[in-house]
Amino acid sequence: MPFAYARTIHFSDTDAAGIVFFARYLAICHEAYEEALAAAGLPLATFFTDTGVIVPIGKSEASYLRPLACGEKIRVEVTPTRLSENSFALDFVLWKTSSSGADKRAAVARTEHVCICSRTRERRALPAPLAAWVDAG
Amino acid sequence: MPFAYARTIHFSDTDAAGIVFFARYLAICHEAYEEALAAAGLPLATFFTDTGVIVPIGKSEASYLRPLACGEKIRVEVTPTRLSENSFALDFVLWKTSSSGADKRAAVARTEHVCICSRTRERRALPAPLAAWVDAG
Amino acid sequence: MPFAYARTIHFSDTDAAGIVFFARYLAICHEAYEEALAAAGLPLATFFTDTGVIVPIGKSEASYLRPLACGEKIRVEVTPTRLSENSFALDFVLWKTSSSGADKRAAVARTEHVCICSRTRERRALPAPLAAWVDAG
Amino acid sequence: MPFAYARTIHFSDTDAAGIVFFARYLAICHEAYEEALAAAGLPLATFFTDTGVIVPIGKSEASYLRPLACGEKIRVEVTPTRLSENSFALDFVLWKTSSSGADKRAAVARTEHVCICSRTRERRALPAPLAAWVDAG
Numbered sequence: 001m002p003f004a005y006a007r008t009i010h011f012s013d014t015d016a017a018g019i020v021f022f023a024r025y026l027a028i029c030h031e032a033y034e035e036a037l038a039a040a041g042l043p044l045a046t047f048f049t050d051t052g053v054i055v056p057i058g059k060s061e062a063s064y065l066r067p068l069a070c071g072e073k074i075r076v077e078v079t080p081t082r083l084s085e086n087s088f089a090l091d092f093v094l095w096k097t098s099s100s101g102a103d104k105r106a107a108v109a110r111t112e113h114v115c116i117c118s119r120t121r122e123r124r125a126l127p128a129p130l131a132a133w134v135d136a137g
Numbered sequence: 138m139p140f141a142y143a144r145t146i147h148f149s150d151t152d153a154a155g156i157v158f159f160a161r162y163l164a165i166c167h168e169a170y171e172e173a174l175a176a177a178g179l180p181l182a183t184f185f186t187d188t189g190v191i192v193p194i195g196k197s198e199a200s201y202l203r204p205l206a207c208g209e210k211i212r213v214e215v216t217p218t219r220l221s222e223n224s225f226a227l228d229f230v231l232w233k234t235s236s237s238g239a240d241k242r243a244a245v246a247r248t249e250h251v252c253i254c255s256r257t258r259e260r261r262a263l264p265a266p267l268a269a270w271v272d273a274g
Numbered sequence: 275m276p277f278a279y280a281r282t283i284h285f286s287d288t289d290a291a292g293i294v295f296f297a298r299y300l301a302i303c304h305e306a307y308e309e310a311l312a313a314a315g316l317p318l319a320t321f322f323t324d325t326g327v328i329v330p331i332g333k334s335e336a337s338y339l340r341p342l343a344c345g346e347k348i349r350v351e352v353t354p355t356r357l358s359e360n361s362f363a364l365d366f367v368l369w370k371t372s373s374s375g376a377d378k379r380a381a382v383a384r385t386e387h388v389c390i391c392s393r394t395r396e397r398r399a400l401p402a403p404l405a406a407w408v409d410a411g
Numbered sequence: 412m413p414f415a416y417a418r419t420i421h422f423s424d425t426d427a428a429g430i431v432f433f434a435r436y437l438a439i440c441h442e443a444y445e446e447a448l449a450a451a452g453l454p455l456a457t458f459f460t461d462t463g464v465i466v467p468i469g470k471s472e473a474s475y476l477r478p479l480a481c482g483e484k485i486r487v488e489v490t491p492t493r494l495s496e497n498s499f500a501l502d503f504v505l506w507k508t509s510s511s512g513a514d515k516r517a518a519v520a521r522t523e524h525v526c527i528c529s530r531t532r533e534r535r536a537l538p539a540p541l542a543a544w545v546d547a548g
Contacts (some may be wrong), residue, residue, distance in 0.1 A: 008171075008172070008175075010164075010167070010168045010171060011167060011168075011171055011181060011426055011427060011432070012164045012167060012168070012426060012432055012434070014426050014427035015422055015423060015425050015426065015427070016319070016422060016425035016426070016427070016429045016430070016480070016481050017328065017330070018427045018429075019427070021301070021422070021423055022300065022304075022330075022331045022334060022385075023297045023298070023300040023301040023304070023334075023423065024297070026296065026297040026300065027147075027149045027295070027297040030147070030148060030149060030296075030297070031147045031148075031149070034145075034147060034148055034207070034208070035145070038145075038208060043208045044148060044207055044208060045206055045207040045208040045209075045290070046208070054291065056291070056296075056338070056341070057296045057338055058337065058338055059335070059336065059337050059338070060296060060297075060334075060335065060336050060338075061333070061334065061335040061336075062333065062334050062335075063332065063333050064330070064331055064332055064333070064334075067330070069182055069427070070171070070181055070182040070427050071171070071175060071180045071181060071182040071183070072182075111296075148289055148290060148295070149289060149295055149297065151289050151290035152285055152286060152288050152289065152290070153285060153288035153289070153290070153292045153293070153343070153344050153456070154465065154467070155290045155292075156290070158285070158286055158438070159437065159441075159467075159468045159471060159522075160286070160434045160435070160437040160438040160441070160471075161434070163433065163434040163437065164432070164434040167433075167434070182427070191428065193428070193433075193475070193478070194433045194475055195474065195475055196472070196473065196474050196475070197433060197434075197471075197472065197473050197475075198470070198471065198472035198473075199470065199471050199472075200469065200470050201467070201468055201469055201470070201471075204467070206290070207290050248433075282445075282446070282449075284438075284441070284442045284445060285441060285442075285445055285455060286438045286441060286442070301421075301423045304421070304422060304423060305421045305422075305423070308419075308421060308422055308481070308482070309419070312419075312482060317482045318422060318481055318482060319480055319481040319482040319483075320482070343456055344445070344455055344456040345445070345449060345454045345455060345456040345457070346456075
């Protein structure tokens with residue numbers, strides 16, 4: 001069962017169309033990734049400082065299926081997948097949750113991450129704890 | 138006891154100095170205001186549509202007391218105060234919470250709101266449910 | 275020759291990694307789209323109000339090729355392509371510009387837009403001026 | 412005559428009220444500060460790295476006088492004032508510019524900055540080039 005992150009849509013997530021601005025969906029997915037790492041004992045802020053590597057995003061893609069308005073409740077599921085010794089993908093499903101009835105998909109997204117040395121920017125194998133989290137995904 | 142909103146600092150809240158960008162503190166305070174309203178049964182998204190008024194911010198001020206980094210936990214306290222028939226202020230204390238020991242103030246902020254007709258932009262008395270929330274603050 | 279939008283990277287575009295947050299690349303691409311429309315006499319704010327349609331983004335994808343730091347200069351090229359009677363794509367190339375030497379690609383991105391009635395959310399043909407801009411792309 | 416920064420309001424600056432979100436006014440003022448520094452030969456990204464100091468914002472205040480919508484043109488004037496050996500203030504006037512007629516003030520804001528060592532966070536005198544820029548303000 002994938003990690004799930006619950007969130008309310010805030011006013012600052014929205015734009016003049018009255019709904020969440022498309023790029024904010026990706027920022028919200030990144031929050032879910034941070035929470036999933038923290039829940040696994042790998043806090044973003046310190047883990048990468050300690051290991052000397054970073055895992056920047058090389059690609060992203062998203063399909064926006066339903067508009068989201070201020071005050072609405074969402075749940076973001078995160079599923080990691082190993083791509084290679086030094087890369088992985090995250091698949092996100094962003095559900096619009098409902099107090100009465102079935103949740104509905106508001107978006108799906110995917111980010112691809114490559115592990116590099118923070119100093120030289122050369123590719124490096126995923127650190128063991130991160131690899132373990134990805135492989136358990 | 139003031140309403141309190143718990144929040145984790147996200148990567149997208151930070152800037153290249155490694156800490157939360159100053160304007161984001163105010164956006165986070167606004168999240169706490171939205172949550173306080175929702176907890177009082179006055180959801181921002183529908184309440185103002187239904188009443189035909191809006192309560193835009195006329196002034197803001199903030200003192201930034203401590204830097205906040207990605208992954209840190211905060212708690213935002215919100216206290217409303219009536220200013221006049223058609224205006225109120227919100228005082229925010231943003232606490233950096235600690236698992237071991239005393240919380241510390243990371244910022245204090247204040248916003249002042251004026252109630253106006255959304256169509257004519259003329260001043261209007263606070264709707265009764267909003268006035269009740271402010272006066273109970 | 276595609277429309278080009280020049281921009282400096284701001285501090286608020288960056289995150290604690292010291293570079294532009296990945297979702298901000300897409301927000302910057304959207305700025306270029308707004309400027310391209312305005313240059314064609316189709317300002318986003320009024321055009322859609324006047325025509326009763328909106329063109330929300332159904333899909334986005336991006337490849338992040340180079341990090342961008344605060345103060346760096348970029349140029350975003352926008353090329354529209356017709357997909358159907360009621361949809362189009364925008365291809366973006368985000369160049370990191372250099373005062374001495376060749377510009378380098380910092381990212382490529384694509385957004386797909388579907389034209390719908392703002393009230394019923396049913397698909398509608400692109401308004402003629404928008405169709406003309408897309409078809410000239 | 413104060414430094415002036417010209418800017419168009421983008422869609423991502425706005426919120427569901429259809430106008431610029433209040434905290435974004437301060438982010439836009441910070442852009443003007445960055446541009447003013449760059450114009451004076453003090454680029455934010457490298458200047459502070461080179462001098463070992465930072466000048467974080469200790470306080471901010473703003474009065475929001477007029478709403479701003481997507482596509483509108485603004486001009487932000489920046490005036491620095493020395494407060495002490497190790498601190499200064501920036502006063503911002505955000506003008507809504509008009510092609511036909513007088514510009515109107517959309518907001519005024521002020522930020523106060525304290526110069527500290529980036530390592531120890533102890534107060535330090537402003538570096539000479541920054542002091543010169545402030546004192547010429």
